[in-house]
Structures are given as C-alpha cells and as structure tokens.
Amino acid sequence: MDKRYDAKAAEAKWYPIWENNGYFHAEPSEGGTPYSVVIPPPNVTGILHMGHALNQTIQDVLVRWRRMSGFNTLWLPGTDHAGIATQNVVEKALKKEGKRRQDLGREAFVARVWEWKKQYGGTIVHQQRMLGNSTDWKRERFTFDEGCSKAVAKVFCQLYNEGLIYKGNYIVNWCPRCGTALANDEVEHEPNHGHFWYIRYPVVGSAKGTQGEPYKDYVMVATTRPETLPGDTAVAVNPKDERYAHLLGKTVILPLTGREIPVIADDYVDREFGTGIVKITPAHDPNDFLVGKRHNLAEINIMNDDGSMNELAGAKYCGMDRWKCREAIVADLEAGGFLDHIEDLDNQVGHCYRCHEVVESRLSKQWFVKMKPLAEPAIEAVKSGEVRFVPDRWSKIYFNWMNNIQDWCISRQLWWGHRIPAYTCSKCGELIVSETAPTKCPKCGATENPDIPENPDSPDRVFQRDPDVLDTWFSSWLWPFSTMGWPEKTDDLNFYYPTTDLVTAQDIIFFWVARMMMAGIHFMKKPPFKNIVIHGIVRDAQGRKMSKSLGNSLDPLELIDTYSADALRFSLALITSLDCDTKVDKSKFEIGRNFATKIWNAARFMEMNRSEIPDNPENPEIPGEGFSQLSPDEKHILYACDLACRKVNDLLEKYRIQDGALAVYDFFWTQICDWFVEYAKDAPDKARAFAILRDVYWKALRLLHPYMPFVTEEVAHQLGYLKDGETILKAEFPKGLSDEEKAKLGLTEEIYDFVNAKREAITALRALRAEYKVNPAAFVKVTIDARDAATADRLRAEEANLKAFMRAEVVEIVSDGADRAMPGTLTKLGTVYLSLEGLIDKAAEAKRVAAELEKTRGFIKSIDAKLSNENFVAHAPAAIVEGQKTKRAELVENVARLEKLAKLFA
RNA sequence: GGGCUAUUAGCUCAGUUGGUUAGAGCGCUUCCUUGACAUGGAAGAGGUCAGUAGUUCGAAUCUACUAUAGCCCACCA
Numbered sequence: 012m013d014k015r016y017d018a019k020a021a022e023a024k025w026y027p028i029w030e031n032n033g034y035f036h037a038e039p040s041e042g043g044t045p046y047s048v049v050i051p052p053p054n055v056t057g058i059l060h061m062g063h064a065l066n067q068t069i070q071d072v073l074v075r076w077r078r079m080s081g082f083n084t085l086w087l088p089g090t091d092h093a094g095i096a097t098q099n100v101v102e103k104a105l106k107k108e109g110k111r112r113q114d115l116g117r118e119a120f121v122a123r124v125w126e127w128k129k130q131y132g133g134t135i136v137h138q139q140r141m142l143g144n145s146t147d148w149k150r151e152r153f154t155f156d157e158g159c160s161k162a163v164a165k166v167f168c169q170l171y172n173e174g175l176i177y178k179g180n181y182i183v184n185w186c187p188r189c190g191t192a193l194a195n196d197e198v199e200h201e202p203n204h205g206h207f208w209y210i211r212y213p214v215v216g217s218a219k220g221t222q223g224e225p226y227k228d229y230v231m232v233a234t235t236r237p238e239t240l241p242g243d244t245a246v247a248v249n250p251k252d253e254r255y256a257h258l259l260g261k262t263v264i265l266p267l268t269g270r271e272i273p274v275i276a277d278d279y280v281d282r283e284f285g286t287g288i289v290k291i292t293p294a295h296d297p298n299d300f301l302v303g304k305r306h307n308l309a310e311i312n313i314m315n316d317d318g319s320m321n322e323l324a325g326a327k328y329c330g331m332d333r334w335k336c337r338e339a340i341v342a343d344l345e346a347g348g349f350l351d352h353i354e355d356l357d358n359q360v361g362h363c364y365r366c367h368e369v370v371e372s373r374l375s376k377q378w379f380v381k382m383k384p385l386a387e388p389a390i391e392a393v394k395s396g397e398v399r400f401v402p403d404r405w406s407k408i409y410f411n412w413m414n415n416i417q418d419w420c421i422s423r424q425l426w427w428g429h430r431i432p433a434y435t436c437s438k439c440g441e442l443i444v445s446e447t448a449p450t451k452c453p454k455c456g457a458t459e460n461p462d463i464p465e466n467p468d469s470p471d472r473v474f475q476r477d478p479d480v481l482d483t484w485f486s487s488w489l490w491p492f493s494t495m496g497w498p499e500k501t502d503d504l505n506f507y508y509p510t511t512d513l514v515t516a517q518d519i520i521f522f523w524v525a526r527m528m529m530a531g532i533h534f535m536k537k538p539p540f541k542n543i544v545i546h547g548i549v550r551d552a553q554g555r556k557m558s559k560s561l562g563n564s565l566d567p568l569e570l571i572d573t574y575s576a577d578a579l580r581f582s583l584a585l586i587t588s589l590d591c592d593t594k595v596d597k598s599k600f601e602i603g604r605n606f607a608t609k610i611w612n613a614a615r616f617m618e619m620n621r622s623e624i625p626d627n628p629e630n631p632e633i634p635g636e637g638f639s640q641l642s643p644d645e646k647h648i649l650y651a652c653d654l655a656c657r658k659v660n661d662l663l664e665k666y667r668i669q670d671g672a673l674a675v676y677d678f679f680w681t682q683i684c685d686w687f688v689e690y691a692k693d694a695p696d697k698a699r700a701f702a703i704l705r706d707v708y709w710k711a712l713r714l715l716h717p718y719m720p721f722v723t724e725e726v727a728h729q730l731g732y733l734k735d736g737e738t739i740l741k742a743e744f745p746k747g748l749s750d751e752e753k754a755k756l757g758l759t760e761e762i763y764d765f766v767n768a769k770r771e772a773i774t775a776l777r778a779l780r781a782e783y784k785v786n787p788a789a790f791v792k793v794t795i796d797a798r799d800a801a802t803a804d805r806l807r808a809e810e811a812n813l814k815a816f817m818r819a820e821v822v823e824i825v826s827d828g829a830d831r832a833m834p835g836t837l838t839k840l841g842t843v844y845l846s847l848e849g850l851i852d853k854a855a856e857a858k859r860v861a862a863e864l865e866k867t868r869g870f871i872k873s874i875d876a877k878l879s880n881e882n883f884v885a886h887a888p889a890a891i892v893e894g895q896k897t898k899r900a901e902l903v904e905n906v907a908r909l910e911k912l913a914k915l916f917a
Numbered sequence: 918g919g920g921c922u923a924u925u926a927g928c929u930c931a932g933u934u935g936g937u938u939a940g941a942g943c944g945c946u947u948c949c950u951u952g953a954c955a956u957g958g959a960a961g962a963g964g965u966c967a968g969u970a971g972u973u974c975g976a977a978u979c980u981a982c983u984a985u986a987g988c989c990c991a992c993c994a
Binding site: 195232247279285599604608614617774787869882884886898 | 919920921922928929930931933936937938941942943944947948949951952953954956957958959960961973974975986987988989990991992993994
C-alpha cells in the first residue's frame with residue numbers, strides 16, 4: 012500500500028465503477044422491503060453549494076445504510092427547470108450578444124433555453140457525482156421532461172375541472188425586471204431607509220391661498236410611494252376618528268391631476284400612524300385593493316410591465332421609470348405647493364427572491380389554486396402521525412402555515428416553463444382547459460383553422476393558448492410520483508410510493524414540502540413520504556447565511572479538491588445537527604481528512620503485518636473455534652465493536668447522523684487505533700489478536716461506509732476483504748452479535764469494565780511520567796496497589812501488557828494497601844506507584860494530595876447529604892441509592908490512602 | 918404584531934423520558950520524529966450549564982418570568 016492515501020485517485024476510480032455496474036440501481040422486481048427517497052431536485056442552473064452538500068450527505072448516509080441493511084433501496088435523482096432562474100441565465104447570455112428574448116421570439120427563445128440546458132444543465136448532476144451520491148442515475152428526471160410535463164398538464168386540468176383552479180383579477184407581486192408575477196413567498200421583505208412624504212390634497216371648493224399655501228383647506232396624506240399618486244381613487248380615514256369626521260362625504264382634489272376623489276371611512280386605516288389619512292391606490296397596493304373592493308373604487312393601473320409609467324399616469328410621466336417618476340412627482344408637488352414636508356422612515360420593502368429587484372404590487376389577471384380544500388387532509392396526515400416531522404417541532408410550523416394558507420398564484424409571465432393548458436376560442440371567447448390543443452369549441456362549435464399555422468402562438472389560430480407558464484413549484488409538488496411514471500400505473504409507483512424519507516432544509520417547507528403533501532394526498536390518495544427530515548442551513552463561521560453577495564460561500568468542489576469528498580461528507584455529518592443551523596469554516600474539514608488518513612494508516616499497519624494474520628478468507632468474521640481463551644483486551648475490543656454496531660444502527664434509525672458519525676469515529680480511532688492496535692503489536696497470541704483486529708476493522712469499515720464511501724471501498728479491496736467485482740456498497744451492514752455469540756466468546760460487561768479500569772491505571776502512570784519528566788524512552792519500575800486480591804490476580808495475568816503500555820521494566824502488583832514512599836494517582840484499581848529515585852518534589856506532591864483530598868471529601872459530603880436525607884432514600888430508585896453507597900465506600904478508601912500519602916509528604 | 922428556537926469550556930456543539938461533582942472535537946500548554954500514522958502519539962489546563970424564582974429527595978434537564986441572539990409568518994400607508 013502507498014504511504015499516502017490518494018483520495019483523488021480513489022474517488023475518480025470508484026465512482027464510475029459503482030455507477031457503471033448498476034450498484035445504485037433499484038428494481039421493484041427484486042422485491043424485499045422498499046426504502047425510497049427522492050432527492051430535492053436542484054435547479055438545473057445550479058452549481059453545487061454547501062447546502063446541497065449537507066443535504067445530500069445526510070441522504071446518502073441514510074440510503075447507503077439502508078441499502079447495506081438489505082432494503083430494496085431507491086434514491087431518485089433529478090433537476091428542476093427553475094422557471095425564472097433559468098430564463099434569467101439565458102437572458103443574461105443573450106444580453107451579451109446585445110439581444111433580448113423578444114428579439115428571438117418565444118419559440119426560438121425556448122429552443123435556446125433547451126439548448127442551454129443540454130449544454131450546461133448537466134453541471135450539477137456531474138458535481139453530485141463528485142460528492143459520491145449513490146443516486147439511481149438510470150432514473151434521473153427533469154421537472155420539464157416529457158413525463159413530468161404530462162403530469163403537470165393532467166393535474167392542472169383535473170384541478171380546474173374540480174373547481175380548484177380559477178382565473179382572477181388580482182393584485183399580485185410583480186417583478187418588473189423578471190416581468191412576472193411572484194407568489195407571496197417569493198417576495199423577501201427587507202428593511203429600507205426611506206422617506207415619508209406629507210402631501211396636501213385640497214378639499215374641493217376650498218379657496219386658494221398665497222405664498223406656498225395654495226389652498227386654505229386640505230387633508231394631509233403621508234405616503235412612501237408618491238409615484239403611485241396618479242392611481243389614487245380615494246383618501247381614507249378611520250371611521251372612529253373624530254378629527255376627520257367632518258371630511259366624510261366630501262371630495263378632495265388629487266394634486267397634479269385635478270381629479271376629484273372621495274374621502275371614505277375604512278377600518279383598515281390606523282389612526283395613530285402617519286396623519287391618519289391614507290391615499291388609496293387600489294391597483295398598486297394589496298391593502299388598498301381590498302379597500303377599493305369594499306368601496307367600489309376604480310382601479311387605475313398606471314404602470315407598465317417593466318416598471319415604467321403608462322399613459323394613465325399622465326402625459327408628463329408616461330414612459331418614465333418608476334424611480335424617475337417618483338422624483339418628478341415629488342418635484343412637481345413641491346413646485347405646486349402640495350408638498351408639506353418629508354420625514355425619514357424605516358420600513359420594509361419587498362424584493363424579488365430571484366433578481367432582488369424591488370417588487371411592485373400590481374393588478375393583473377392570474378391563475379390561482381384554491382388551497383384550503385387541499386390543505387385540510389394534508390394537515391390531518393401529520394396530525395394523525397401518518398407523516399412525521401423529524402425533529403417534531405417542525406410540525407407546529409407546518410400547521411401554523413397550513414391553517415392560514417392563502418390561495419396560490421400559479422401563473423408566471425415567463426416563456427420558460429410548463430405552458431398553461433388553457434385556450435380561448437377566438438370566435439366566441441370561451442375558455443377551454445384541455446391537456447391537448449382543442450379542435451372544436453364546446454360552446455360555439457368553431458373548429459381549428461384547417462391550415463393550422465406552425466407557430467402555436469399564431470394569431471391565425473382559432474384557439475389561442477394562454478401565454479403564461481406555471482410556477483416552477485407546480486411541477487415540483489408532483490415530484491414524488493411524477494418521477495415514478497404517474498399518471499401511468501407503474502411498478503415503480505406501486506413499489507416505491509409512498510417514499511420513506513424526505514430530507515430537506517427548513518427553507519422550503521412551505522414552497523415545496525407542504526405542497527407535495529397536498530398533491531400526493533390529492534392525486535395518489537397517499538401522502539408522498541413517511542418521514543420529513545428537516546436539517547439546518549449551512550452558515551459561515553459568523554453564523555451568516557452563505558450567499559454569493561456576501562462572498563462568504565465555501566465551494567464544496569474546492570473542499571473536495573483540498574480535502575476529498577469523504578472528508579467533506581464526514582466533517583459535515585459530524586458537525587451537523589438536525590436541531591439547528593450548522594456553522595462551518597474551512598478548518599472543519601481537516602477532521603474528515605485526518606480521519607481518512609488514520610484509516611489508511613491503520614490499514615497499512617495491517618498490511619505490513621499480513622503474515623501475522625491467519626489466512627482465513629472464507630471467514631473473515633469472528634473466528635468461533637479455538638478462540639475460547641480470548642484475552643481481556645480481545646474481549647474488550649469485540650465488546651466495544653458490538654456496542655458500536657448497535658449504537659450506529661440505533662442512531663441512524665433515529666436520524667442522528669451526527670452521533671452515528673461520532674460513534675464510528677470514536678470506535679475506529681480510540682478503540683481500534685489507540686488501544687487495540689497497540690495491544691496487537693505485543694499480544695501474547697499475535698495470530699489471534701490480528702484475526703480479531705481484522706474482524707473488527709472490517710466491521711468498522713462497513714459502519715463507516717455510508718459516511719466515507721470511497722476510502723472504505725478502497726481499503727476493503729486493498730486489504731482483501733473484497734475481491735474484484737465485489738463492492739462494500741452491497742456488503743452487509745454490521746448489526747451486532749447475538750447473545751449466544753457473545754456468551755460463546757465470553758464478552759461481558761464486567762470484562763469490558765475491567766479493561767477500561769486497567770487503561771485508567773496505564774493513563775495514571777503515563778501522567779506520573781509526564782509530571783516528573785521521566786525520559787519517555789526510559790523503563791521504569793511500577794507498583795500497582797490493586798483494591799483486592801482478585802483484581803490483583805487479574806492484573807498479574809496482564810503483566811506483559813502493562814509493561815509494554817507503561818514502558819516498565821518491573822510491574823509489581825500488590826493488594827496490601829501498605830504505605831509506599833512514592834506518589835500515587837488514584838484510579839479505580841487503586842494506586843499506581845512509580846519509582847522515581849530522587850525526583851520527588853515533596854512540597855508539590857503534598858499540594859497535589861491536599862487538593863485531591865479536598866475534592867474527595869467534598870464528594871463524600873455531598874453523598875452523605877443525600878444518604879442522610881430520608882426523602883432521598885425513600886424516593887430514589889434502589890439502584891441509585893446503592894450506587895451512591897458503593898461510590899462512597901470507594902471514596903472513603905481513597906481518602907484513607909490519600910491521608911497516608913499526605914503524612915508522607917508533610 | 919403572531920409564532921418558533923437557542924443561550925453548556927476560548928470556538929463549534931453533545932448531554933433522548935430529572936439520578937454519581939457535566940462530555941467531545943478543534944484551539945491552547947508541555948513532552949515525544951520509538952517502523953501504521955507529526956494529516957501522528959502521550960499528558961494537561963479550561964465550565965458557579967445566560968439570570969431570577971419555583972416544582973422535586975434530587976434540575977444543565979421540568980415550570981414561570983427576565984435578558985440576549987437568531988429564524989419564520991404577517992405587515993404600517
């Protein structure tokens with residue numbers, strides 16, 4: 012084996028072997044118990060970021076573990092067509108050529124996006140391979156592929172026919188840059204340092220004044236959006252506001268336009284805020300829109316799609332950008348004497364979650380899904396426990412949202428996406444919703460033009476298709492079943508649906524998870540998954556979200572390059588917790604890299620000692636025969652291995668990925684490397700020790716494989732655990748020994764504890780050596796005062812081992828409790844004495860003993876307090892009380908020893 | 918405004934039905950290049966578990982309040 016582990020070479024070698032041999036592929040026909048997961052499809056424009064790395068590491072750990080545990084395991088990959096994001100990317104590319112999408116026309120533009128997808132859309136799926144994801148690539152899907160598109164059209168039509176989809180004039184969030192409506196949750200509100208403009212609206216009939224006060228009688232309106240003024244159709248006051256009661260029924264003049272608008276009363280107005288008088292602009296504010304509906308006000312839309320003003324804003328402002336218009340209107344108001352004053356105001360402004368442009372509220376015709384009827388059974392599924400959130404607290408947040416759910420605006424004014432399957436008959440205006448283009452109008456009987464123009468959007472077509480596309484989530488919410496072939500009745504659906512686990516970050520619970528629940532229940536009659544595993548977000552060392560604009564992102568590919576994919580995965584698993592966000596910085600990944608190195612070096616050690624290992628290729632497992640005389644250390648490692656196997660399975664069952672990683676890490680590093688390998692070097696029966704080492708190492712490799720797939724596969728082959736053509740992916744995940752096996756091997760808790768105690772004695776001796784600065788190479792004389800004769804006998808049997816670990820020429824074991832003129836350190840076994848002629852610093856030793864005495868006495872005191880408390884004795888479980896008594900006896904014994912020592916050093 | 922979460926060692930975090938005087942990794946200090954491994958080994962220092970009050974024989978753990986931080990939802994024109 013090479014001196015250094017070449018992670019790059021191993022990772023480049025194994026992934027294609029795994030993929031090409033179909034190790035990730037799952038077949039329903041193979042039967043067994045299904046375990047299935049669908050990947051949260053990353054945007055096809057995406058590049059792998061730390062969030063993906065964390066999300067997919069968790070999934071791959073679960074998936075590989077289940078697969079090794081014998082489940083028929085499917086992890087289904089794919090990408091999302093990501094409407095706005097992808098369209099933006101291609102539009103940006105076009106811009107470099109000096110073109111806009113309109114220059115190409117719809118068809119050519121969409122073709123161009125497909126071309127882009129073909130060329131660059133594979134980036135992220137390639138990068139996912141670098142991570143080691145064991146996804147079934149033969150099943151890779153795309154939310155805009157043929158099958159998914161069919162599912163989308165069917166779902167739209169079904170919901171429409173069920174009356175759950177409707178088209179309505181509605182105030183929506185509008186991104187002028189993307190030129191599309193946005194759902195409420197696609198708008199991010201951010202603090203903004205803005206202004207509050209106080210504007211005078213003259214009351215009709217009031218006399219004109221002089222010197223900058225053009226009207227004697229006016230109402231003062233405060234607004235943050237002066238540019239929407241030409242769209243005002245009323246001013247409103249609170250009905251209970253006596254200050255303005257006299258104004259009700261009157262009209263005021265809208266400055267700059269001269270239009271008369273009414274003063275109305277509405278509860279929406281907050282008397283305390285601003286002046287208590289609000290301008291009402293129904294076409295440009297969601298609240299004003301509702302007020303307008305209540306009062307039957309006109310809705311004047313003064314803005315174009317791109318955020319510029321239209322002719323309704325007035326000739327002067329028509330064509331101006333909204334910000335320019337704001338300046339112009341403010342200037343004109345001032346010139347006209349309408350502007351009273353300006354105040355600073357901190358408020359919140361909505362931004363597009365994709366392009367970050369300031370979002371405009373705007374009146375338009377959009378398609379909506381009625382969510383309440385879909386939400387109810389989805390709430391019930393979680394309430395009943397049929398679907399479980401892990402951690403459970405997310406269910407509260409889910410309920411909170413679901414109970415207050417709003418209708419979902421699903422139409423987007425984009426070109427890239429699933430076209431809405433709705434057509435208008437140009438003869439009679441009938442709206443026809445149909446999966447395929449209609450040929451005959453159900454109302455007027457008109458038929459499609461016999462020479463249908465090739466262009467689907469040709470004005471010559473009789474049936475004009477709705478130009479809008481669907482929100483990208485309208486395809487993602489079908490992901491768990493559209494990817495398995497729905498609406499066909501496929502074997503995949505039959506076997507793998509519902510999926511077992513869904514693993515995702517908290518930020519898309521509403522966008523995606525909740526909607527998948529609704530779609531799954533509505534269309535499949537079963538929730539799409541059993542467990543929803545929510546993990547935190549990856550943050551930088553200061554706890555900030557990683558983002559491009561902050562420049563604080565870590566690039567997983569760079570980390571893979573520097574530390575290896577295994578290191579990235581293991582470190583992420585080790586530092587992540589389902590309960591909170593994960594802070595990472597580069598140095599964390601050294602943990603994983605160092606661990607891989609450790610595994611490699613331990614493997615090299617075994618390889619160098621190959622001659623010691625009995626040739627037993629048929630049975631690399633625990634040798635059952637001829638091993639009845641296992642030494643305590645050998646029993647200890649087998650016992651520890653059994654504990655580790657049980658622990659890891661148990662923890663993964665509970666989705667405790669982090670604790671599982673820690674358990675494997677500790678077993679491998681501390682138990683195997685630090686102690687057992689050292690033991691094996693000088694074992695009384697080297698063949699036996701190495702056979703056991705070989706066994707536990709192989710188990711450890713398999714326990715580790717879900718976390719570190721590459722190095723475990725490489726080492727398993729290097730050490731001959733696997734032959735060519737075999738893979739650790741399909742090796743059995745260790746479960747732990749049966750009681751019979753344990754009994755046969757003599758593995759008991761008692762022997763495990765004994766070895767742990769022996770190690771404490773060794774550690775105590777090492778501490779003494781360090782404290783007295785004994786030459787590390789020097790052999791010393793050691794005396795161990797065991798607590799009792801039986802322990803002493805046991806320790807005598809370990810003499811060679813103790814000598815080796817303590818680097819001692821003599822280890823004398825006694826149990827007489829006699830004074831020894833040497834310093835000691837207390838251990839469970841008693842006292843360890845080190846012969847140090849002439850090295851003792853009596854004063855220092857006295858101080859140390861005094862400190863220890865004080866501590867021990869304090870301990871005894873606290874135990875006495877408990878034991879003398881009648882309530883404690885009466886209420887505490889017997890085991891606890893007994894434990895306290897035993898502990899007390901030990902401590903009293905130690906105090907006696909310490910007192911003797913204290914006298915010696917006095 | 919409504920809701921959720923966190924606060925434990927210098928840092929990042931464990932601590933799963935309340936039960937020995939609280940653990941890990943990193944960092945730090947000292948020593949060690951002895952043939953698996955310096956991406957290593959050995960030893961060590963370091964915490965009144967945010968605060969207050971309560972429940973209990975017993976609280977890092979349960980309850981209430983307070984402080985601080987963060988997140989989500991709704992949003993003031």
